[in-house]
Amino acid sequence: SSGINAEYGESWVNERVSPYLQESQQEVVDCLLEQCQSVEENLSRASPFAVGIHQLEMQRIKYMATDYLRTRLKKIEKYTEYALEEQKGQDGEESVLKLSPGEFSYAREFHRNFQNHLKETALKHMPNPFNDIKKSQSVTAPNLNSFVFFKVKEDIRDVLVDPRELPKDLSEGEIHISKFLPIATLLDQGKINLV
Amino acid sequence: MDPSQVEFIAEKELVSILPNFSEDKLYLISGEVGPFQPQVAVDVPLWLAVNLRQRQKCRIVTPSWMDVEVLKSKKAEELESNLFTKPLHPHFMEISKILLGNSQDILNSDEVRTLVKDIWDIRAAKLRKSVNKMVTHDDGGGQLLAHVEISNITSLEINAIKTFFTASLDHLHNLRNHAEICLQNLNRQT
Numbered sequence: 001s002s003g004i005n006a007e008y009g010e011s012w013v014n015e016r017v018s019p020y021l022q023e024s025q026q027e028v029v030d031c032l033l034e035q036c037q038s039v040e041e042n043l044s045r046a047s048p049f050a051v052g053i054h055q056l057e058m059q060r061i062k063y064m065a066t067d068y069l070r071t072r073l074k075k076i077e078k079y080t081e082y083a084l085e086e087q088k089g090q091d092g093e094e095s096v097l098k099l100s101p102g103e104f105s106y107a108r109e110f111h112r113n114f115q116n117h118l119k120e121t122a123l124k125h126m127p128n129p130f131n132d133i134k135k136s137q138s139v140t141a142p143n144l145n146s147f148v149f150f151k152v153k154e155d156i157r158d159v160l161v162d163p164r165e166l167p168k169d170l171s172e173g174e175i176h177i178s179k180f181l182p183i184a185t186l187l188d189q190g191k192i193n194l195v
Numbered sequence: 196m197d198p199s200q201v202e203f204i205a206e207k208e209l210v211s212i213l214p215n216f217s218e219d220k221l222y223l224i225s226g227e228v229g230p231f232q233p234q235v236a237v238d239v240p241l242w243l244a245v246n247l248r249q250r251q252k253c254r255i256v257t258p259s260w261m262d263v264e265v266l267k268s269k270k271a272e273e274l275e276s277n278l279f280t281k282p283l284h285p286h287f288m289e290i291s292k293i294l295l296g297n298s299q300d301i302l303n304s305d306e307v308r309t310l311v312k313d314i315w316d317i318r319a320a321k322l323r324k325s326v327n328k329m330v331t332h333d334d335g336g337g338q339l340l341a342h343v344e345i346s347n348i349t350s351l352e353i354n355a356i357k358t359f360f361t362a363s364l365d366h367l368h369n370l371r372n373h374a375e376i377c378l379q380n381l382n383r384q385t
Contacts, residue, residue: 002226009204016196035224050221056246057223063203145368147361149353162342175353177329177364178342195353 004028005061010193012068017149017194019180020142021075021083022187026100029065036061076103080111081139144181149195151175156191159183201354205289206242211256214247241293248297255300260284261291263303266310273317279347288315288351322352326360330367339364339371 011025036058043051076083076099084107087099099107115133123131152174158167161178170176175195186192207225213234220229228239236256239247247253259265260283272280284290291311295304325345332340 005225009207013196013204016200032224039224047218049216049218053221053243053246054223056242057225060203060242061224067200143365145365147364149357149361165342168342174344174346175348176342176344177361179368195350 004031008032008064012064014187014194015068015071018187019144019146019148020079021072021098023098024072024100024103025068026102029068032061032065072103073106075142076107077110079140079142080107080114082141083107084111085139144184145179147177148180148183149175149177150183150187150192151195152192154191156186159186196354196357198351198354201351202289202293204350205286206240206245206293208241208284208286208290209238210241210244210258210290210294211236211238212244212247212253213256214253216252241290245293245297248300255294255297257301258284258290258294260287261294261301261307261311263306263310266307266314270310270314270317273314277321279318279321279345281347282318282349283314285349286351287311287349318348318352319355322348322356326356330363339367341368 008025008028011022011028015022015025039054039058043054046054083099084104087097087104087107090097097104118133123133125131152170152172154172156170159170159182160167161176161182163182170192183192187194213236214231215233216231217233218229218231220227225240228243229237231237244253244255248255260269265283269280269283288311291307294301295308295311301307329340329343
C-alpha cells in the first residue's frame with residue numbers, strides 16, 4: 001500500500017497542474033478511503049501512542065483525496081460542455097473515460113442547472129433570434145497548449161516536444177518545460193510526471 | 196500549486212530520529228515504521244518526526260546535507276557554476292525550514308540557516324537570468340522557444356515562478372501566432 005500511496009501522490013500533483021482533466025483515479029481514491037475506514041475501526045485496539053499517529057496520517061490522506069476531487073470538480077465546472085462532449089464521443093471499446101460515473105452525473109446536473117439559470121435570468125427576456133443558447137458558441141475549451149513543467153520518469157526516445165524541431169531523446173530525471181499537448185500521451189502512459 | 200502543498204509533499208521525506216521510548220513496528224497506510232528502541236536511530240517521515248519531537252518523544256538527527264562544511268562547499272560550487280548544480284536535496288528548502296523551526300536539535304542552526312538562504316538566493320538569481328534568456332531568445336528566425344530543459348531544479352523553485360512564467364509564455368505564443376496569421380493575410384491580399 002505504500003506503492004499505491006506514492007503513485008497517488010504523483011496523480012494528485014498531475015491533476016493539480018494539468019490544464020485539463022486527467023484520467024479518473026476514482027478507484028485509487030476509493031481504495032485509500034477504504035483503508036482509512038478499516039484503520040479507524042481498528043483504532044480502539046491500538047496502543048495510545050499509535051492512535052495519535054494513525055489519526056495524523058489519516059488526516060493527511062483524506063486531505064490529499066479531497067483536494068484531488070476538489071480540483072477535478074473545479075475543472076468540470078469550468079469546462080462542463082467540453083467534458084460532456086468528450087465523454088459522449090468515447091463510446092467504443094477503447095474508451096478512456098475521464099469522468100467517473102459520479103462526476104458524469106454531477107456534470108450533467110450542473111450543465112442543466114446552469115443553462116436553466118441563464119435562460120431564466122436573461123435569455124427569456126431577449127427578443128427572438130437571441131433567446132436561446134447557441135451550442136457551438138458556448139463551449140469553453142481548455143487551453144491544451146499551455147506550458148507545463150514535467151519530470152521524466154524513464155528514458156524515452158524520439159519525442160516531438162516541439163513540432164518545429166527534430167524529435168529528442170529524454171532521459172530519466174530530467175526536468176523540461178514545454179507545451180502540454182505534445183506530451184499529453186506520455187503523461188497518460190505514466191512515463192512523465194508534471195511538477 | 197500552493198507553496199503549502201509543496202511543503203506537504205516534502206513532509207513525506209524520511210529523516211532520522213533518536214526515540215526515547217520503546218514501541219513495536221507501526222503499520223501505517225503509507226508503509227511500515229519502526230520498531231522504536233531508545234537511542235537507536237530510525238527513519239521516519241518528516242511529519243511524524245516533527246510530531247514526535249513536539250511531544251518530546253525523540254530527538255531529530257541533523258541530515259548529512261545540513262552540515263556547515265557541506266553547505267559551504269555547496270555554496271562555493273553554486274557560485275562557480277553558471278548552470279544549476281544538483282541540489283542538496285530535492286526538497287532542501289522545505290525540510291531546512293521545518294527542521295530549523297525546531298532548532299534545538301540542529302547543530303549551528305544560525306550558520307546553517309544563513310548558508311541555506313544564501314544557496315537559495317544564488318539559485319533564485321540564476322533562475323531569473325534563465326527565464327529572461329528563454330523569453331528574449333531569438334535564433335534569427337523570430338521564433339519563440341517552445342521547449343527548454345532545466346534539470347537540477349527543486350519543486351519549490353519551480354512553483355515560485357510557475358504561474359507567472361507559464362502564463363507569460365502562453366501570452367507570448369498567442370501574440371506571436373496571431374501576428375503571423377495577420378502577416379499571412381496581409382501577404383495574401385497584396
